[in-house]
Amino acid sequence: MTSYADLVAAARRDVVELEPSEVEERLGRVTIIDVREPDEYQAGTLAGARHIPRGVLESTIEAQVPDRSQPVVLFCAGGSRSVLAAASLKAMGYTNVASMAGGFNRWKDEGRPWVLPKALTADQRLRYNRHILLPEVGEEGQAKLLESSVLLVGAGGLGSPAALYLAAAGVGTLGIVDYDSVDPSNLQRQILHGMDRVGLPKVESARETLTALNPDVRIVTYKERLSADNALEIMQGYDVVVDGGDNFPTRYLVNDAALHLRVPLVHGSIFRFEGQASVFLPYEGPCYRCIFPQPPPPELAPNCAEAGVLGVLPGIIGSIQALEAIKLVLGIGDSLAGKLLVYDALEQDFQTVKVRRNPDCPACADPDSPPELVDYDPTCAPRPRSTA
Numbered sequence: 001m002t003s004y005a006d007l008v009a010a011a012r013r014d015v016v017e018l019e020p021s022e023v024e025e026r027l028g029r030v031t032i033i034d035v036r037e038p039d040e041y042q043a044g045t046l047a048g049a050r051h052i053p054r055g056v057l058e059s060t061i062e063a064q065v066p067d068r069s070q071p072v073v074l075f076c077a078g079g080s081r082s083v084l085a086a087a088s089l090k091a092m093g094y095t096n097v098a099s100m101a102g103g104f105n106r107w108k109d110e111g112r113p114w115v116l117p118k119a120l121t122a123d124q125r126l127r128y129n130r131h132i133l134l135p136e137v138g139e140e141g142q143a144k145l146l147e148s149s150v151l152l153v154g155a156g157g158l159g160s161p162a163a164l165y166l167a168a169a170g171v172g173t174l175g176i177v178d179y180d181s182v183d184p185s186n187l188q189r190q191i192l193h194g195m196d197r198v199g200l201p202k203v204e205s206a207r208e209t210l211t212a213l214n215p216d217v218r219i220v221t222y223k224e225r226l227s228a229d230n231a232l233e234i235m236q237g238y239d240v241v242v243d244g245g246d247n248f249p250t251r252y253l254v255n256d257a258a259l260h261l262r263v264p265l266v267h268g269s270i271f272r273f274e275g276q277a278s279v280f281l282p283y284e285g286p287c288y289r290c291i292f293p294q295p296p297p298p299e300l301a302p303n304c305a306e307a308g309v310l311g312v313l314p315g316i317i318g319s320i321q322a323l324e325a326i327k328l329v330l331g332i333g334d335s336l337a338g339k340l341l342v343y344d345a346l347e348q349d350f351q352t353v354k355v356r357r358n359p360d361c362p363a364c365a366d367p368d369s370p371p372e373l374v375d376y377d378p379t380c381a382p383r384p385r386s387t388a
Helices: 004-012 020-026 038-042 054-064 080-091 103-109 122-127 138-147 159-169 202-213 231-235 248-261 313-330
Strands: 016-018 031-034 072-075 097-100 149-153 173-177 218-222 240-243 265-271 274-280 339-344 349-354
Touching (some): 020 072, 020 103, 031 054, 038 138, 054 080, 072 080, 080 097, 122 138, 138 313, 149 159, 159 173, 159 202, 159 240, 202 218, 240 248, 248 265, 274 313, 313 339
Parallel strands (some): 016 097, 031 072, 072 097, 149 173, 173 218
Antiparallel strands (some): 274 339, 339 349
């Protein structure tokens, strides 16, 4: 029977082992993977290392490192598990994989720098257990979510599901902008609110619901209309902005302010039985005006109060917006940047349309000259900016 030592010795004949000094020289230029168990990882790791426990490495590595030619260095505590892991990845077709000789123990013994991952509390490990089980998230990703901040423009149909899922996911700070109050006609789709909140400002109703759902989350409210005068001040400092506005004036204003601040913007819109979603990364891909350069005339742009909307539709689009925001925070997956997702609820049909940055876009053509912020009135005509 082949012993564990024999397996390690055989793997060493086929695997490149790098000295800790060689690994340190490569930091920032290669993917470093810590294959130890969670308790070992929590005791310390290399800065920037991804934690993928040995037991799930083969089943999850393709999601973490899709390019099999990308340089990868694995390490464990003493260098044996990572040698076996490297041999396994080579068998899967990874062509530039190595193991760190002596593992993390030798790294520390040689006085090289290491960090303590941000530790979750016992209650947080229980609450976010299903996230932690995902190697693409893990404790490190959950800690990143808890340190992140997302601004929601609107606490209505789109903002409601987005807020609920972002809060449940543990996004640390949720800002909510909405000047309106809860009305009975909102309740068919705006699931943040209930009959007992009718007449209450939507931001206060949202705070009550979200704080009860997850006390980890800090809720920052802005009971005011987003305008050219306050957009930059309100949106500044957030990692991601989610646009849940229900009108074109807000969409154009949020897009232009996001360009000024260079903050990722998650777009969503709904109309009757149809919805759209996209992600706009300022000056890296198209912005909203690349697709829709100017607001349409009012007769072509009715809102939900005028045209109606199926109540469950914003739940679907708002949930997609929450998902895109979480992916942006974690840096995982393929976002909707450069794509417009179009959903037809009656046909139960999703279509993705590729969109490109317009070199003549009136908003993002020149990164050194972001667009002037303009307030559009309900007829989609520009209003003079207040000087008060």
